[in-house]
Amino acid sequence: MHPRAMLFFVFGSLGSGKSTLLRRLRGDMPDMALVDADVPRAAVSKVERQRQLQERLEAISRGPQADVLYAGQSPLGELLACPVATEFAGIAPCLLDCGDTIRIQRVRSRGWRNDTSELDLLRWAAWMRLHAANPQHDQSVLIEGGAPELRWERWNRWRRGDARWQVTVFDNSYDDEAETIRRFLTWIESRRRLLADGRLPLVAGWDRGPGPAAHS
Template sequence: MLLLVSGASCVGKTTARLHARHLLDDTYETAELFTLGPIPAVPTLAWRHEQVEVAVRRAIALAAEGRHLLFAGDPVPLGEVLAAPSADQIDIAACLLDIDEQAHVARLARRGEPAELIPRHRAYADWLRAHATDPGHVTEAITTDAWPAMRWDRWLGRAPGPEWAMTVLDTSRLTPEQVGAEVADWCRRAVAGNAPVFRAGWFLG
């Protein structure tokens, strides 16, 4: 299974991956974009899409061994993973790390994020929150200037419904250790079928 942890900047994605890795057994491998290949000087959306496909293929290889890939650390939304060319061959579960505005602005400031960029980070957090329940919400945010191989037809045009579901975890008041523990628990629940999962070929149903 491919286990995607998504979220805006400073919500705790990389921290969750690092902490969860120590709480999960060796049937789980973890990755983020920089572990899958070199990052170009000027990363583009199309490059990110290609790297998502690399992650999907790695998850497929692990699944053949009865293992799973926890893909966390980057602002990759669910729709991009589901549209990766090989994503129809693997079960996919997604967890959105959400955060309230006050906590998000404080974390961005502590990181030294320029004040003029904070509204962009907040807007992306808002978009991800809407995308978690509505596949039709401002889809051009990820489909414009996309890698041509992406299969957006799998979900573009769908209305909100029970078949479009992911787990949402509010990290606003959680410590890094708590976020890692929550993500590790979500991984186990998803693998056991106790959290929303997009089964291979789900869009054909």
């Protein structure tokens, strides 16, 4: 991993707008690698999802030096447990969210079908909201039956309010695409400034102790 590479990690349940966001950003951010890791096809198991995340991060680490915007359904806890996650200069997590009614409308408009029910999509979205706010929230969803090579002990004792667990939440239920892009680009630049100023919470070495506090 190139030590100066920063990871912007966007997670959210299906229908939250991740792929749309990345499509709009392509061409506008030549200095950043964009990775769309959403899963619009057949549902994958927990272990498959976790291992796919690790494999993609390893591939990123072997690529050219550049900041990375990664968007998918793997939540922050899975990222931090990946062995390669400690090799980034900084990590900026973001939950991209929307209301339940909006989510179902978006999913249906795609003609989306797989083994996951609409109710399960909404449950996953609700779990992600609580996970983004509190690292202690129902960790069994990730850990029990998960990939054994992941390093859950890095963060599973963190408490709500830990400086390292600061997730920016974007609810794009009613914003038009241009407004969502504007807010997102502002967030990216603010996190880059925090890293440059030494105030980004998840900087290299975050697994060895709390980093500096930051402000949203």
